[in-house]
Amino acid sequence: MGISFAEPNAIRLLGALTETEMDELPTGVIGMSQDGIVVVYNRAEAELSRLTPARVLGRHFFGNVAPCTNNHLIAQRFETEPELDATLDYVFTLRMAPTPVRLRLLRSAAEPLMYLLVERRRPGGK
Amino acid sequence: MENEPDALEALTDFLYIIPVGLVQFRMDGTILLANPLAVQLLLPLIPNNDFTDAFSALAPLAPDLARRVHAFSHTSGLVLDHLRCDGGTSAEPHTLSLTVHRTYGGLNLAVLEDVTRLEGQERQLEADRLRFRAIFEHVRDYAIFTVDAQGKIDSWNPSLRRFGGWSAADVMGKTFDLFFPPEHHDPAELAELLTLATRTGSAEIEGWRIREDGPVFWANSVVTALPDSDGAVRGFVIVSRDMTVRKRMEDELRRLATTDPLTGASNRRNGLARLAEALRPGAEPPAVMMLDVDHFKLINDQHGHAMGDLVLCSIVLACRKLLGEGVPVVRWGGEEFLVILPGTGMEAALAMAESIRATLAATPVDAVGGEIRVSVSVGLAMAAPGDTPEAVINRADAALYAAKRGGRNRVELAPPP
Numbered sequence: 310m311g312i313s314f315a316e317p318n319a320i321r322l323l324g325a326l327t328e329t330e331m332d333e334l335p336t337g338v339i340g341m342s343q344d345g346i347v348v349v350y351n352r353a354e355a356e357l358s359r360l361t362p363a364r365v366l367g368r369h370f371f372g373n374v375a376p377c378t379n380n381h382l383i384a385q386r387f388e389t390e391p392e393l394d395a396t397l398d399y400v401f402t403l404r405m406a407p408t409p410v411r412l413r414l415l416r417s418a419a420e421p422l423m424y425l426l427v428e429r430r431r432p433g434g435k
Numbered sequence: 436m437e438n439e440p441d442a443l444e445a446l447t448d449f450l451y452i453i454p455v456g457l458v459q460f461r462m463d464g465t466i467l468l469a470n471p472l473a474v475q476l477l478l479p480l481i482p483n484n485d486f487t488d489a490f491s492a493l494a495p496l497a498p499d500l501a502r503r504v505h506a507f508s509h510t511s512g513l514v515l516d517h518l519r520c521d522g523g524t525s526a527e528p529h530t531l532s533l534t535v536h537r538t539y540g541g542l543n544l545a546v547l548e549d550v551t552r553l554e555g556q557e558r559q560l561e562a563d564r565l566r567f568r569a570i571f572e573h574v575r576d577y578a579i580f581t582v583d584a585q586g587k588i589d590s591w592n593p594s595l596r597r598f599g600g601w602s603a604a605d606v607m608g609k610t611f612d613l614f615f616p617p618e619h620h621d622p623a624e625l626a627e628l629l630t631l632a633t634r635t636g637s638a639e640i641e642g643w644r645i646r647e648d649g650p651v652f653w654a655n656s657v658v659t660a661l662p663d664s665d666g667a668v669r670g671f672v673i674v675s676r677d678m679t680v681r682k683r684m685e686d687e688l689r690r691l692a693t694t695d696p697l698t699g700a701s702n703r704r705n706g707l708a709r710l711a712e713a714l715r716p717g718a719e720p721p722a723v724m725m726l727d728v729d730h731f732k733l734i735n736d737q738h739g740h741a742m743g744d745l746v747l748c749s750i751v752l753a754c755r756k757l758l759g760e761g762v763p764v765v766r767w768g769g770e771e772f773l774v775i776l777p778g779t780g781m782e783a784a785l786a787m788a789e790s791i792r793a794t795l796a797a798t799p800v801d802a803v804g805g806e807i808r809v810s811v812s813v814g815l816a817m818a819a820p821g822d823t824p825e826a827v828i829n830r831a832d833a834a835l836y837a838a839k840r841g842g843r844n845r846v847e848l849a850p851p852p
Contacts, residue, residue, distance in 0.1 A: 376452075377451070377474060378471075382475070382478070399474075399478065400469070402473075404447055405447065405468040407468070407474065409484070409486060
């Protein structure tokens, strides 16, 4: 319950959560296998993207679910950096509507899943 | 939302994969729609990653976009047409092209294209164009021009004026054998040259060429095929070089290597080569004349060596005059000459030998201190098929001695082998 967007130890703590605990988090969480297939899609993220987990799970996240992340800023970093913990401001264009978000990219050789944390951002805000 | 019809999803997919960035915004700049590529192209340029206001998001490309959008008074049309702008970071330079359309309802659509590669290609093309123009216009001693597949000149540049005094009106649309002397205007030869260049990539010819104002010069030309993108040859580029100086030097060297410096006749080595050529299988066997000045030692003793030299020169001149430039006259030894007569039969050969003998005997050489009377003895041998140069020369030599023994100033025919 106590895992915030900026939690330093996030990737290890996320790996230990149950599905229910995951859904109770206020932060959007997408968990992917090492080859980018969506394994975890929590409630907060489903509400943000207005996609149900049933439509997303088992599909390739960058190529299929969110092509707006399939670029050198996001997808390419997951592919090329085995140890990754980066935070960046981005704009999702789900159904062409720009949505300012803050993203945290998490990947570690010690963890089976990699995570993308998503937080809505006030436009122009910090 | 998952219950929405597939058509909307298909449309979204379409807008996602389209290779241009799209941003729809209101008159006040508020962004309503954007596709992922627009975000990807613009986000690295925006300081605070704010993607709500089009004017600030596009400011790095078009700082005065707000002014231009408001100045555009029509309800629809092109606000901005393919504005080229630097978009990109120092690490990853990009050139973007920005077009803005006004659509009905007070909406604007910005279209972003990444033209970095196109820009690079354009810059390369322009650099090549300038480089080639510099070459075309400033090379000296070269002419560079292009012809179409039929050999018709389709480009003119100043190198042609420098090279041959040719103006564009003189040459455009004419086949390039225009530069050949009239006796070399042979369409078949031209076609053959272009066929060779097409087959092998390039072909080379050398020869005399004419300038627009008349004089000829010797030129080397390389004809290179210009293939289309699909490999078909649509024309040729021809690079011609004025080689007159080299040609004259070569000619002079050849002359020095093949002639006798005193008389200008062929030297012995060249004479043997010419004889071997005349005896080649299949050619009409020639007649060989061995000619020796009678009492030459006496002429030298009485009139001096300078006058002896004059006599030798006058004999070569007389032979040339009677036989023509094409008949090889060879200085074989001191006062001995070999003449290779064309294979026109014994009667004709005998007549020619006799006429030379008679002419020389009847024409005294003008010398300092009076005329010198000269006579020659001639041995004539008819070559037979399969003859070697040595065999023919030996028979002519034997006949020459017979003529000497027979009293000089006469022609003796060698018996057949």
